[in-house]
Amino acid sequence: MSTNPRGQKNKKYAYAAAIEWFRNRETSGLLRINYSSVTHRCQAEIASFSDTIFDATWGFPETTSENNVCTGHDGVFLVSRKYVDDYVASFQPQCLRHSISSGKEYSLDFLNFKVSKGATYERVLILPTVNIESFLKKGIHLEATSAASFYVAVTRAKQSVAIVLDKPGDSKLPYWYP
Structure with missing residues (x-):
């Protein structure tokens, strides 16, 4: 973009x-x-989820994953705020946030979405913005710049993406529990 x-x-x-x-x-x-629609980085569930970030009217092709590694904790999950420390202790994800002004309630080593561009991590934990929460809870599509930022954050992960969210709304993503 x-x-x-x-x-x-x-x-x-x-x-x-x-x-x-x-x-x-x-x-x-x-x-x-x-279009380059094959990912070697993200496993299939992450690739499929990332395809939903941009409104379908944009006409991007479906992503195919060539990552066939199974680790026992693969895919996209929601994590309640009360379990963030447990999740980090269990999986050591790279923690991502939109900007330095978010996530101050956590003592985690965050990277901002844009800074993470080009990097690869086994797992990521994402602290969502209000707009990303609306996308997850209500299916409200993100405007282009926010969608691109969130897409970058999600697609840094090879095996799992966890998104901090207490109330799922209409989201079908499963919750991770310790």
């Missing part, structure tokens, strides 16, 4: 607008878009 968010050149094509720019040129016959 954007490799340099501070760049001023072609600012009207920043973030999600870049996709439209490419799709318009494809429609005009100027280029062909080839």
